[in-house]
Amino acid sequence: xxxxxxxxxxxxxxxxxxxxxxxxxxxxxxxxxxxxxxxxxxxxxxxxxxxxxxxxxxxxxxxxxxxxxxxxxxxxxxxxxxxxxxxxxxxxxxxxxxxxxxxxxxxxxxxxxxxxxxxxxxxxxxxxxxxxxxxxxxxxxxxxxxxxxxxxxxxxxxxxxxxxxxxxxxxxxxxxxxxxxxxxxxxxxxxxxxxxxxxxxxxxxxxxxxxxxxxxxxxxxxxxxxxxxxxxxxxxxxxxxxxxxxxxxxxxxxxxxxxxxxxxxxxxxxxxxxxxxxxxxxxxxxxxxxxxxxxxxxxxxxxxx
Amino acid sequence: xxxxxxxxxxxxxxxxxxxxxxxxxxxxxxxxxxxxxxxxxxxxxxxxxxxxxxxxxxxxxxxxxxxxxxxxxxxxxxxxxxxxxxxxxxxxxxxxxxxxxxxxxxxxxxxxxxxxxxxxxxxxxxxxxxxxxxxxxxxxxxxxxxxxxxxxxxxxxxxxxxxxxxxxxxxxxxxxxxxxxxxxxxxxxxxxxxxxxxxxxxxxxxxxxxxxxxxxxxxxxxxxxxxxxxxxxxxxxxxxxxxxx
Numbered sequence: 001x002x003x004x005x006x007x008x009x010x011x012x013x014x015x016x017x018x019x020x021x022x023x024x025x026x027x028x029x030x031x032x033x034x035x036x037x038x039x040x041x042x043x044x045x046x047x048x049x050x051x052x053x054x055x056x057x058x059x060x061x062x063x064x065x066x067x068x069x070x071x072x073x074x075x076x077x078x079x080x081x082x083x084x085x086x087x088x089x090x091x092x093x094x095x096x097x098x099x100x101x102x103x104x105x106x107x108x109x110x111x112x113x114x115x116x117x118x119x120x121x122x123x124x125x126x127x128x129x130x131x132x133x134x135x136x137x138x139x140x141x142x143x144x145x146x147x148x149x150x151x152x153x154x155x156x157x158x159x160x161x162x163x164x165x166x167x168x169x170x171x172x173x174x175x176x177x178x179x180x181x182x183x184x185x186x187x188x189x190x191x192x193x194x195x196x197x198x199x200x201x202x203x204x205x206x207x208x209x210x211x212x213x214x215x216x217x218x219x220x221x222x223x224x225x226x227x228x229x230x231x232x233x234x235x236x237x238x239x240x241x242x243x244x245x246x247x248x249x250x251x252x253x254x255x256x257x258x259x260x261x262x263x264x265x266x267x268x269x270x271x272x273x274x275x276x277x278x279x280x281x282x283x284x285x286x287x288x289x290x291x292x293x294x295x296x297x298x299x300x301x302x303x304x305x
Numbered sequence: 306x307x308x309x310x311x312x313x314x315x316x317x318x319x320x321x322x323x324x325x326x327x328x329x330x331x332x333x334x335x336x337x338x339x340x341x342x343x344x345x346x347x348x349x350x351x352x353x354x355x356x357x358x359x360x361x362x363x364x365x366x367x368x369x370x371x372x373x374x375x376x377x378x379x380x381x382x383x384x385x386x387x388x389x390x391x392x393x394x395x396x397x398x399x400x401x402x403x404x405x406x407x408x409x410x411x412x413x414x415x416x417x418x419x420x421x422x423x424x425x426x427x428x429x430x431x432x433x434x435x436x437x438x439x440x441x442x443x444x445x446x447x448x449x450x451x452x453x454x455x456x457x458x459x460x461x462x463x464x465x466x467x468x469x470x471x472x473x474x475x476x477x478x479x480x481x482x483x484x485x486x487x488x489x490x491x492x493x494x495x496x497x498x499x500x501x502x503x504x505x506x507x508x509x510x511x512x513x514x515x516x517x518x519x520x521x522x523x524x525x526x527x528x529x530x531x532x533x534x535x536x537x538x539x540x541x542x543x544x545x546x547x548x549x550x
Contacts, residue, residue, distance in 0.1 A: 018419050056416045057398065060427040063420070084420040094416065169435050170471035172390070176383055181467050189471035213379075 006095045016085030052097040059096045065161040078161040105152030112206050117231040120206045121261045126156045131195050132250035138167045140190035144198035145178045165190040177211050183218045200239045207231040310438040312340045314525050318446035319347045321358025322518030331522040332369030342369025343392045348377050382461040386468040397433045440477045444525050447482045448516050455507040466500035483521035490524045
């Protein structure tokens with residue numbers, strides 16, 4: 001990892017060279033290959049996420065994507081965009097940064113911990129719902145992975161849209177575990193099905209948080225991992241259908257998954273009904289005894305009279 | 306703007322050169338001729354810490370106007386495509402910066418533009434990276450210590466063509482190995498758009514105990530032009546087309 005060229009500590013102030021806006025650094029939220037993200041506060045007291053990096057071109061591409069996908073058809077896809085500028089440090093070095101909505105949430109892995117396997121499907125449906133919107137706009141997420149997601153009030157949000165690529169182009173960045181090219185399952189070209197494969201791998205990751213490597217025969221590895229997970233059992237056929245290329249769009253895949261989840265719910269709602277039935281009997285019994293008591297009471301009262 | 310053809314040499318090695326001319330000087334020469342030199346130092350998965358001599362990796366790439374990276378075998382695939390793409394973008398940016406300087410005056414680079422305009426320029430750079438044609442000559446060090454890493458190298462090269470062939474621009478790859486007792490470098494794969502069918506390319510190799518990185522790079526540079534440099538010069542034509550757009 002390259003040493004960071006800037007030194008920002010809690011309390012440091014970042015002033016934009018072009019727009020002149022001031023941000024106070026509160027703390028570091030995380031860092032990656034292309035920059036460091038800080039929590040910051042404006043003079044007005046609003047908190048935002050501020051990303052500072054070295055590669056100004058890359059940062060600008062991310063900003064372009066944020067501007068485009070902060071809000072699509074009224075739905076927030078990525079964090080909303082706030083500001084883009086350069087910060088000049090004491091030594092005169094310029095560092096590009098941008099400011100966006102701060103999404104306060106937890107990682108998908110900690111969210112899923114201890115939850116029933118129904119949630120694997122629910123999370124995937126949420127992902128597919130957002131992907132459907134993105135794909136409709138002619139873009140593909142590209143580097144779809146759990147590191148780029150956060151769960152904020154039970155809803156999955158994208159926090160890094162740096163890999164979003166126009167449909168038909170080459171995928172510009174990917175992470176091997178989620179990349180269908182790595183698994184020998186297709187081209188590294190941005191098309192909706194590229195993201196759909198990544199969704200199945202995110203589901204796999206929920207069952208195997210430590211992930212796994214492809215080994216000498218990638219497809220066999222995938223199949224055996226899928227077969228030996230009890231958590232993924234309800235989704236086994238669904239995931240295989242995706243790998244076989246049966247789902248061409250996020251919409252179709254979502255429909256397939258919804259079927260599974262509804263079927264499961266039907267199963268559990270039957271249980272619910274039975275329980276409801278029993279509760280009804282209890283109620284009848286209680287009503288009956290109250291009635292009996294009342295009759296008995298009135299009988300006693302009339303006896304005294 | 307019509308995208309042109311980018312030329313790159315990708316050197317995969319695991320040690321320091323110890324024979325013949327200075328590879329850093331050859332890399333600088335290549336850069337002058339419009340050929341970018343990228344270098345990847347391949348470490349053993351079991352290797353601890355940085356082995357000696359790998360500083361050269363960075364120096365060669367720097368002189369060659371390219372990108373360098375030192376990696377463990379298991380991340381080779383991802384690194385090879387990343388380095389190649391980064392170097393492409395770097396070259397295109399260099400070219401765009403030159404144009405900007407011509408239009409807007411001295412020292413006017415992408416980084417110096419106000420954010421709004423910068424946003425537009427990087428889209429153009431992206432677009433060029435997607436659509437330009439690319440020639441990559443892969444030069445593989447096959448000295449004894451590299452032998453057991455060659456299957457990984459082969460896999461990484463296949464992966465590279467998988468990544469690049471998803472672009473709309475066309476690609477040409479060729480693979481050379483060194484050292485070769487007769488011609489310094491040995492052609493393993495002639496120019497081809499696909500690196501899928503390269504099974505067994507590294508099966509018949511003889512390697513001595515020396516690593517002539519400099520001479521190998523120079524030979525690779527000659528090959529790039531299609532025929533040796535001196536012949537071309539004798540013909541009185543420019544040995545290398547401008548890598549311009």
